[in-house]
Amino acid sequence: MKTGYLLISGGAESYRIEDTIERIGKSLGHDVNCYVTVTAVFVEVDGQNSKFIKSTLGGTNLQMIDDINTLSRRLAEKKINPKDFTEEIEKIYQDKHTTDFPFYLKAFGAGLVSMAPMLLFTMPLYYFIYCFIVGTIGYGVSYYLAKLSNLPYVDLFISGFVIALLSIILSKLNLVGQYHNIIIGAIMPLVPGVAITNAIRELVMRHALSSAVKLLDALLVASSIGFGIATALILF
Template structure:
């Protein structure tokens, strides 16, 4: 069995990884407490979006972690969930579990950018099927959606200003859609805009916020929902600004 210091260090790494990968706070707490049970050491964990507290019941030691909330990496969340299940079911020992977590922390699981761009284009076409739009608007939404996605991602490498990528993405969509319709290349301005917005919509943040509130993690749920509203507001501001500029 690991020492208390080793167990706390591993649990802190697990919590940091989960939070930076976009996991819900109740998932973080449950995972860490199950790891403690598997290691025959009762652990209590309390997590928010900005801090994680881990303590051992029979000890005065308490570990405080202040991670920086990152983006979303659901592959890592799934990998940690599987590793914790294997550890609790005694399929792997603590040393193997600890080493796997360290390896996962150093692994980059990001999808290639070209595939992300292509996926953004496909997502932009999906609402057009609901609108029963023309083939022209279907193609244009693919083009506008992936172009806005590229601009919103690239701008973050030059400016680390809050919500600037969402504003630029929304502005790009509004500008391109307005120009395409103005020059009679597109048929329906609002169909193109609504469809092209899909890659920028904070769907995971909204889903996690609802899951947090349902799990009675009210504070974390409200914080996530507020973040999602600010993102949506930034996108809408960019779109409205572009439409006003064009008209």
């Protein structure tokens, strides 16, 4: 149950969660049936004991999904015993996070991602530098606002606004000629690409409900960023 909860919190696909839980049950010598919705896990053990746990629609944590998948595979291959598996899952469950990286490393990665679109536009070197700076700042604003406030999508709106504002300032200072390219590059770390991909995969696997909810959430994220950018462009 806790494994399913963590996978939902990490943004895993419904069919992946069901398959993982059923494989864990089989590895422990039990007949397990699992059904997953967008925010809940239902588990039946040996046709008798039915259990239910509720989660919330979170973001995407690929590291958590990878860590849990690795643990479940090691359990299936008898490389770890059930006690060690339980202790590892319990540790992740109590901390509510898995292997994480320091903020400066995340921000640096966000800056590198922001530079990538400039390769497509074949822009001069200084555009790469400005994209790195604006993208890093935009990601930092989103990261810390998400920790300070529980209001959904507000951090993304403000981040989009800040990114557009900084790009406009660079243009006003005659440091760049096409500030729209800076905006396009800097919002890349915030775009919900993985969420949209997962929603499409859910649809292909015929999990229509999960697909629709995740796709709607991804569209709201993208819309929040877009409205933030549009507000800055209108005002300035």
